[in-house]
Amino acid sequence: MAEQTLLEAFNAAPYPVTGSSKWNVNQLLEAFQSADGEQDSDIYGTGKIIEEFQAKIAAFLGKPSAVFFPSGTMAQQIALRIWSDEAGNKKVAYHPLCHLEIHEQNGLHELHHLEPVLLADKSRTIGLADIQQLEEQVSCILLELPQREIGGTLLPFSELEAISAYCRERGIKLHLDGARLFEVLPYYKRTAAEVCQLFDSVYVSFYKGIGGIAGAILAGEDSFTAESKVWKRRHGGDLISLYPYIISSDYYFEQRLPKMEQYYHAAVELAELYNSCRHIETKPPVPVSNMFHVHASVPKEKLEQLFKGIYAETGVGLTRSIREVDEGNSYYEVSLGDRYLALPKVKIQEALELLDIRLAELNG
Amino acid sequence: MAEQTLLEAFNAAPYPVTGSSKWNVNQLLEAFQSADGEQDSDIYGTGKIIEEFQAKIAAFLGKPSAVFFPSGTMAQQIALRIWSDEAGNKKVAYHPLCHLEIHEQNGLHELHHLEPVLLADKSRTIGLADIQQLEEQVSCILLELPQREIGGTLLPFSELEAISAYCRERGIKLHLDGARLFEVLPYYKRTAAEVCQLFDSVYVSFYKGIGGIAGAILAGEDSFTAESKVWKRRHGGDLISLYPYIISSDYYFEQRLPKMEQYYHAAVELAELYNSCRHIETKPPVPVSNMFHVHASVPKEKLEQLFKGIYAETGVGLTRSIREVDEGNSYYEVSLGDRYLALPKVKIQEALELLDIRLAELNG
Numbered sequence: 001m002a003e004q005t006l007l008e009a010f011n012a013a014p015y016p017v018t019g020s021s022k023w024n025v026n027q028l029l030e031a032f033q034s035a036d037g038e039q040d041s042d043i044y045g046t047g048k049i050i051e052e053f054q055a056k057i058a059a060f061l062g063k064p065s066a067v068f069f070p071s072g073t074m075a076q077q078i079a080l081r082i083w084s085d086e087a088g089n090k091k092v093a094y095h096p097l098c099h100l101e102i103h104e105q106n107g108l109h110e111l112h113h114l115e116p117v118l119l120a121d122k123s124r125t126i127g128l129a130d131i132q133q134l135e136e137q138v139s140c141i142l143l144e145l146p147q148r149e150i151g152g153t154l155l156p157f158s159e160l161e162a163i164s165a166y167c168r169e170r171g172i173k174l175h176l177d178g179a180r181l182f183e184v185l186p187y188y189k190r191t192a193a194e195v196c197q198l199f200d201s202v203y204v205s206f207y208k209g210i211g212g213i214a215g216a217i218l219a220g221e222d223s224f225t226a227e228s229k230v231w232k233r234r235h236g237g238d239l240i241s242l243y244p245y246i247i248s249s250d251y252y253f254e255q256r257l258p259k260m261e262q263y264y265h266a267a268v269e270l271a272e273l274y275n276s277c278r279h280i281e282t283k284p285p286v287p288v289s290n291m292f293h294v295h296a297s298v299p300k301e302k303l304e305q306l307f308k309g310i311y312a313e314t315g316v317g318l319t320r321s322i323r324e325v326d327e328g329n330s331y332y333e334v335s336l337g338d339r340y341l342a343l344p345k346v347k348i349q350e351a352l353e354l355l356d357i358r359l360a361e362l363n364g
Numbered sequence: 365m366a367e368q369t370l371l372e373a374f375n376a377a378p379y380p381v382t383g384s385s386k387w388n389v390n391q392l393l394e395a396f397q398s399a400d401g402e403q404d405s406d407i408y409g410t411g412k413i414i415e416e417f418q419a420k421i422a423a424f425l426g427k428p429s430a431v432f433f434p435s436g437t438m439a440q441q442i443a444l445r446i447w448s449d450e451a452g453n454k455k456v457a458y459h460p461l462c463h464l465e466i467h468e469q470n471g472l473h474e475l476h477h478l479e480p481v482l483l484a485d486k487s488r489t490i491g492l493a494d495i496q497q498l499e500e501q502v503s504c505i506l507l508e509l510p511q512r513e514i515g516g517t518l519l520p521f522s523e524l525e526a527i528s529a530y531c532r533e534r535g536i537k538l539h540l541d542g543a544r545l546f547e548v549l550p551y552y553k554r555t556a557a558e559v560c561q562l563f564d565s566v567y568v569s570f571y572k573g574i575g576g577i578a579g580a581i582l583a584g585e586d587s588f589t590a591e592s593k594v595w596k597r598r599h600g601g602d603l604i605s606l607y608p609y610i611i612s613s614d615y616y617f618e619q620r621l622p623k624m625e626q627y628y629h630a631a632v633e634l635a636e637l638y639n640s641c642r643h644i645e646t647k648p649p650v651p652v653s654n655m656f657h658v659h660a661s662v663p664k665e666k667l668e669q670l671f672k673g674i675y676a677e678t679g680v681g682l683t684r685s686i687r688e689v690d691e692g693n694s695y696y697e698v699s700l701g702d703r704y705l706a707l708p709k710v711k712i713q714e715a716l717e718l719l720d721i722r723l724a725e726l727n728g
Binding site: 022023024025026027028029032035036037038039040041043069070071072073074075077104105106107110111112207213214230231233234235236237238239240241242243244245247 | 386387388389390391392393396399400401402403404405407433434435436437438439441468469470471474475476571577578594595597598599600601602603604605606607608609611
């Protein structure tokens with residue numbers, strides 16, 4: 001019999017720490033439990049079910065209109081293409097760890113022929129100075145709030161306002177990768193609309209902290225969203241029926257948006273526990289959303305072995321996967337939701353105390 | 365109060381003729397009634413739920429492998445792009461009423477920069493002679509079976525074999541737009557695999573005759589489908605969870621594939637009834653699938669008025685929409701499924717007799 005993987009060990013653990021629920025068919029069944037079977041499907045982007053949800057999220061984001069997309073990959077490429085076409089300038093700027101740069105198989109170039117200019121570096125978020133130092137004219141800048149691949153780090157809101165003002169003066173469009181926008185509102189102490197008014201276009205996701213099945217919204221002025229619908233058709237995203245994602249997005253949005261503040265405080269609490277362990281540090285040291293990264297000065301394979309032992313002994317599943325930084329170091333992402341809120345504090349303390357001991361043993 | 369639209373009249377009619385069911389949330393609820401809630405979601409194209417369905421449909425189509433896509437628009441653009449890249453030739457050939465030419469906002473050009481060459485003309489399907497007369501070298505030819513926009517017409521199978529042999533000799537890839545492939549198998553008296561072996565790549569849909577919620581399969585050799593997955597990611601179609609479409613596709617595939625022969629015979633029967641009406645003819649005169657078009661020498665608005673009267677008097681809903689051909693002529697598509705099979709014959713006869721009388725009155 002093959003040895004259990006870390007994912008299998010995580011799935012078997014009675015006290016999983018991350019996420020809100022198992023990623024299985026029950027997610028859909030729960031969302032549809034109270035759905036009206038007689039409700040008409042959306043049809044190719046039209047109909048009450050899609051139009052009402054779009055209007056609801058547009059209002060929440062403080063934008064005139066919004067379009068539901070099957071994925072953020074599609075929505076964001078399209079946003080950048082529209083701004084690029086409008087300016088007649090193929091150059092767009094974003095962070096070197098932007099989703100478009102590292103997770104989309106170079107779709108922005110292969111499909112849209114856009115030319116990214118990278119801002120800042122892999123260790124930190126984009127600041128106003130990076131934008132002021134841009135040597136090339138770009139049509140659009142994409143900012144991700146929070147910057148997921150560096151643990152969910154965030155600019156001060158005042159710097160965001162300064163960036164927005166700077167870009168508006170120079171006619172550079174500002175696009176928000178808000179995959180985890182809902183998750184940073186408690187830290188910013190701002191409404192979504194207050195954040196979004198700094199941007200010309202906004203993408204939000206419904207399966208990160210919200211925990212829906214899939215789906216995204218792209219919001220902006222009417223002329224922008226109208227054009228995005230044409231591109232959605234071109235991309236093959238204008239499905240005859242998107243309601244399986246819309247109904248579940250709406251359901252979990254209602255369930256989990258009010259809990260974002262709890263998720264955020266939970267992340268601050270758990271990061272503090274992690275940082276009390278030897279050979280461990282979190283990035284950022286104090287989270288600003290429901291997420292952070294855990295870095296360990298231990299090789300990936302060794303950490304996996306050690307974690308499987310902890311899951312078996314304590315029943316606590318700390319993470320489903322671990323990634324290598326370099327030969328001697330590894331890290332993983334922690335993103336908190338309903339599961340952490342339901343977790344007995346004594347269990348997580350027990351698991352992290354054991355982690356501290358085992359890491360000390362390992363590092364002699 | 366606004367006057368009732370034809371669609372509203374159709375939806376209110378107790379005896380709708382076309383389709384298999386209402387296009388509403390019950391479609392999903394029915395498909396998920398027996399689903400296992402503990403079944404894991406697919407994750408970005410991996411996992412049992414998606415891999416098993418892909419393998420099942422690949423086997424049915426007689427191809428080594430298959431990839432599930434959210435839409436046919438996405439799947440087909442990608443197929444043509446792969447064949448074009450492989451040949452280093454941006455020219456691809458298809459019918460002037462091909463889906464890519466008229467329903468996709470020119471995505472093939474705007475995203476893939478491909479250059480379509482149109483074959484045959486709007487009144488007929490592509491034949492071997494059209495291909496032999498091609499003056500330009502193309503990387504790929506797309507054939508749609510049946511050709512939907514001209515009523516669902518079809519080449520003789522022997523001519524299809526000749527086209528396939530001709531293309532193979534000349535190194536031209538042949539792609540099947542099989543949006544309604546399942547629907548023509550009873551007429552061809554061939555298995556899906558016997559048809560598909562004439563093609564290098566095949567797309568099939570799960571929401572036409574099958575009546576699923578959305579979704580498509582693209583099938584071919586392993587190297588082809590592997591590359592199609594990269595493009596699926598680029599297009600934004602590699603969703604974290606596609607199972608809402610996969611489970612419903614599989615459910616309705618099992619339900620309705622065995623009925624394709626009944627749907628086909630129903631279309632032959634109903635077309636004959638239509639053709640007995642004055643001022644009406646069907647295209648094709650004798651259907652070769654579950655579909656045909658009804659052409660009336662009556663202006664669209666007049667026909668809509670007349671139809672609303674027939675729906676009200678007989679309870680039979682003949683079509684949800686009518687399109688204009690030119691000032692004095694109109695047409696609509698008829699696509700048959702479970703509803704026609706359940707319809708009392710006397711009701712449809714009553715409706716068409718009334719139609720005949722009303723058309724005669726109208727045309728004096």
